[in-house]
Amino acid sequence: MRSNNVLGFIFAATLDDKIPELASSRTTASVPIGGKYRVIDFDLSNMSNSGVNNVGIVAKSNFQSLMDHVGSGSAYDLSKRRSNLSILPSYDGKAFSSFVETIYNMHGYIEHCREEYVLISQGNVITNIDYTDVFDFHSKKKADITLIYKNHAIPQGYDRPITLDVDDDGKVNQIFVKPGVVDKEAKFNHAYGSILIKKDLLMSEIRNAISVNHLDVRRLLQSGLGKYSIYAYENKGYCAAISSINDYFEFNMDLMKKEVRDELFNPQRPIYTKVRDDAPSRYGLTSNVKNSIIAQGCVINGEVENCVISKGVYVGEGAKLSNCIVMQDTKIGCNTNLNYVIIDKDVTIKDGRSLMGYDSYPIYIAKKSVV
Amino acid sequence: MFPKKEVVAMLLAGGQGSRLGVLTRKLAKPAVPFGGKYRIIDFPLSNCVNSGIDAVGILTQYQPLVLNEYIGNGQPWDLDSMHSGVNCLSPYQAVDGADWYSGTANAIYQNINYIERYNPEYVVILSGDHIYKMDYNKMLDYHKEKNAACTIAVIDVPLEEASRFGILNTNEDGSIYEFEEKPAHPKSTNASMGIYIFSWKELRKYLTEDELKEGSSHDFGKDVLPAMLDAGERMFAYPFEGYWKDVGTIDSLWEANMDLLDPKVTLDLKDIYSRNPMMPPHYVSNEASIQNSLVADGCNVYGNLEFSILFAGVTIGKNATINSSIIMPGAVIEDGAEVQFAIIAENTVVGKNAKVGQKPEEMENLDDWGITVVGANTVIKENTVIKAKTMIDSDTEVDGNEK
Numbered sequence: 074m075r076s077n078n079v080l081g082f083i084f085a086a087t088l089d090d091k092i093p094e095l096a097s098s099r100t101t102a103s104v105p106i107g108g109k110y111r112v113i114d115f116d117l118s119n120m121s122n123s124g125v126n127n128v129g130i131v132a133k134s135n136f137q138s139l140m141d142h143v144g145s146g147s148a149y150d151l152s153k154r155r156s157n158l159s160i161l162p163s164y165d166g167k168a169f170s171s172f173v174e175t176i177y178n179m180h181g182y183i184e185h186c187r188e189e190y191v192l193i194s195q196g197n198v199i200t201n202i203d204y205t206d207v208f209d210f211h212s213k214k215k216a217d218i219t220l221i222y223k224n225h226a227i228p229q230g231y232d233r234p235i236t237l238d239v240d241d242d243g244k245v246n247q248i249f250v251k252p253g254v255v256d257k258e259a260k261f262n263h264a265y266g267s268i269l270i271k272k273d274l275l276m277s278e279i280r281n282a283i284s285v286n287h288l289d290v291r292r293l294l295q296s297g298l299g300k301y302s303i304y305a306y307e308n309k310g311y312c313a314a315i316s317s318i319n320d321y322f323e324f325n326m327d328l329m330k331k332e333v334r335d336e337l338f339n340p341q342r343p344i345y346t347k348v349r350d351d352a353p354s355r356y357g358l359t360s361n362v363k364n365s366i367i368a369q370g371c372v373i374n375g376e377v378e379n380c381v382i383s384k385g386v387y388v389g390e391g392a393k394l395s396n397c398i399v400m401q402d403t404k405i406g407c408n409t410n411l412n413y414v415i416i417d418k419d420v421t422i423k424d425g426r427s428l429m430g431y432d433s434y435p436i437y438i439a440k441k442s443v444v
Numbered sequence: 445m446f447p448k449k450e451v452v453a454m455l456l457a458g459g460q461g462s463r464l465g466v467l468t469r470k471l472a473k474p475a476v477p478f479g480g481k482y483r484i485i486d487f488p489l490s491n492c493v494n495s496g497i498d499a500v501g502i503l504t505q506y507q508p509l510v511l512n513e514y515i516g517n518g519q520p521w522d523l524d525s526m527h528s529g530v531n532c533l534s535p536y537q538a539v540d541g542a543d544w545y546s547g548t549a550n551a552i553y554q555n556i557n558y559i560e561r562y563n564p565e566y567v568v569i570l571s572g573d574h575i576y577k578m579d580y581n582k583m584l585d586y587h588k589e590k591n592a593a594c595t596i597a598v599i600d601v602p603l604e605e606a607s608r609f610g611i612l613n614t615n616e617d618g619s620i621y622e623f624e625e626k627p628a629h630p631k632s633t634n635a636s637m638g639i640y641i642f643s644w645k646e647l648r649k650y651l652t653e654d655e656l657k658e659g660s661s662h663d664f665g666k667d668v669l670p671a672m673l674d675a676g677e678r679m680f681a682y683p684f685e686g687y688w689k690d691v692g693t694i695d696s697l698w699e700a701n702m703d704l705l706d707p708k709v710t711l712d713l714k715d716i717y718s719r720n721p722m723m724p725p726h727y728v729s730n731e732a733s734i735q736n737s738l739v740a741d742g743c744n745v746y747g748n749l750e751f752s753i754l755f756a757g758v759t760i761g762k763n764a765t766i767n768s769s770i771i772m773p774g775a776v777i778e779d780g781a782e783v784q785f786a787i788i789a790e791n792t793v794v795g796k797n798a799k800v801g802q803k804p805e806e807m808e809n810l811d812d813w814g815i816t817v818v819g820a821n822t823v824i825k826e827n828t829v830i831k832a833k834t835m836i837d838s839d840t841e842v843d844g845n846e847k
Contacts, residue, residue: 107724107725108724108725109724109725109741110724328724328727329727331727331744334724334727337724338723338724343722343723344722344724345722346722348520348720350715350716350717350718350720352479352480352481352713352714352716352738353479353480353481353738353739353740353741353753353754353755354726354738354739354740355705355737355738356734356735356736356737356738356739356749357735357736358735358736360734360735361733362728362732362734363728363729363730363732364728364729364730365727365728366724366725366726366727367725367726367727367728367739368725368726368741369481369725369740369741381725382725383725384725
């Protein structure tokens with residue numbers, strides 16, 4: 074496949090300051106989601122399925138759970154003679170402060186790789202995209218830079234989003250930063266941080282930027298507009314960018330929609346994840362489950378409605394869960410009553426407890442808590 | 445040069461399993477799906493790994509494609525080590541001719557070279573049609589303690605069922621003095637579980653002798669074990685306690701699956717490894733109702749489910765009813781269909797409002813009742829009725845409303 078000539082780069086910590094609860098002990102990329110996945114599973118699978126066989130994950134801090142999850146990359150078919158997965162922590166021990174500095178820090182690694190192109194993506198994005206289409210678009214348009222965008226309302230956690238004015242041919246006319254619009258429903262061509270670029274061009278631009286101390290990637294793109302041919306590829310599929318705990322909640326709830334599941338879990342382009350040998354989930358005689366996503370290894374004896382229940386969760390008899398996201402191996406006691414609650418891993422909710430959030434403000438129970 | 449192994453396991457997986465009918469038409473019996481995400485062979489394979497046995501030969505002969513593909517490099521069971529692991533051993537051609545495996549003992553005989561590479565002290569012989577969890581190490585300790593040439597695992601069965609099994613009659617110290625195959629009047633209730641440990645030197649000798657014997661069927665139970673007993677070898681019965689079930693028939697396969705739904709049954713699926721399908725968690729809709737069932741990843745449930753097992757990627761349509769049934773991977777039960785006391789094999793489609801299988805209470809004559817089985821890749825048209833105890837597959841003509 075032609076796109077074997079592309080080096081993948083995923084930033085693991087994108088917007089982790091916007092989801093402090095979920096990312097307190099992990100990177101955004103390794104936040105558990107959708108019952109059995111971590112956020113990064115989607116883009117790692119996209120890259121693997123598109124023939125992007127050499128992938129680097131840029132890790133800032135707190136990346137133990139990320140390393141544990143992706144391992145050697147074999148779950149994504151990225152640990153073969155002709156494929157590779159690397160975790161790239163900060164080179165000099167200092168955390169990265171900007172995109173430009175981060176890439177500059179990695180120059181040794183990037184230049185060492187044999188691929189001619191670099192595909193940069195963000196660890197907070199959930200979509201099922203065929204990057205070979207993006208590469209074909211890039212070649213056909215003879216573009217120097219291709220930005221992938223989604224036409225949607227900007228998720229609330231983006232402080233200074235990049236939006237694009239694109240002509241019918243896909244050429245970018247204007248690049249805006251933080252449009253002065255307060256309308257939350259208004260849709261923009263949101264460039265969410267996926268960029269395809271030739272490696273040499275990327276590195277020369279980054280070197281120039283470092284030499285004149287222009288560390289803002291937005292400004293770099295804007296100033297490149299006259300110099301280079303910048304194109305934009307529209308991601309027409311389902312695309313969620315997690316930028317707040319509400320986005321996180323909404324994405325999980327979107328999985329109840331058949332069209333979203335069918336698109337994200339396209340059997341032609343499967344989403345891979347680290348395998349755990351759970352038995353099929355067991356429903357007891359007193360279970361009553363409606364409109365929910367349930368992973369394997371669960372025991373369900375209570376009432377569950379509009380919930381995402383991850384692998385290995387136990388729901389006791391008489392428990393009532395509505396609008397909850399329950400992460401792996403949590404135990405929900407008998408006769409509990411939970412509504413709009415996000416419960417992290419390995420939590421114990423004791424018998425008879427009640428917890429109520431609200432749809433605009435789901436409450437969060439931290440990892441390993443006992444309630 | 446292979447590092448020496450104390451124990452090598454040989455798993456007999458080549459039989460046709462004809463009693464499973466359409467389920468094994470294009471599938472070796474050990475590859476038959478079980479328990480919502482497993483195949484039967486996952487049980488002995490996981491037992492091997494959990495007992496620290498990492499050299500396993502699988503004897504294949506009948507319809508090996510799916511089985512070979514499933515075993516692959518053995519990675520799901522950690523059997524992909526550098527100097528050992530799992531190997532599928534099929535019959536082969538040699539300088540002096542080629543032979544199919546003519547019996548269980550002959551299959552091992554033809555693979556003496558495979559075993560000798562590891563220079564083992566002991567060989568464990570297993571079969572691929574039993575559901576159980578067992579630590580073979582304990583049995584090996586017993587074998588060593590008794591200084592036996594052969595140890596056979598036995599399970600205590602109810603006296604009234606004993607005549608369905610191979611029965612071992614033993615002395616007080618556990619030594620075997622007699623085999624009885626399906627005795628009409630059993631003297632004991634020690635049923636052979638089809639699990640043997642041999643000291644390799646002895647086994648090798650008896651396999652070679654048996655090979656030359658005129659008229660031998662080259663079978664462990666019929667030829668090799670009696671020959672050893674006649675020669676006065678030390679043979680012992682190892683009593684096993686726990687869940688064990690032979691799933692060689694439709695009824696026992698169905699029962700063993702249903703046992704997983706029974707809280708009184710002690711079989712725990714923890715530490716049983718299998719190849720995992722890459723599918724999202726399952727979805728249960730607003731209209732659905734699920735009681736006392738097992739559901740695997742990738743299912744979409746819009747209908748009603750009780751006392752049933754859904755394998756990965758099964759769809760149950762609206763107002764469909766599934767009762768006391770086993771639905772294998774990728775099958776689709778369309779809206780309004782009714783599936784009761786049935787086994788629906790992989791990728792089969794049960795059309796709208798079709799009725800497959802019957803409850804025992806619906807029968808006029810209980811002798812006509814039994815589990816209904818639909819083979820893989822079958823399409824059952826809308827409104828079709830398929831009666832109890834029927835077995836059909838994609839080659840069976842089903843027309844009108846009756847089979």
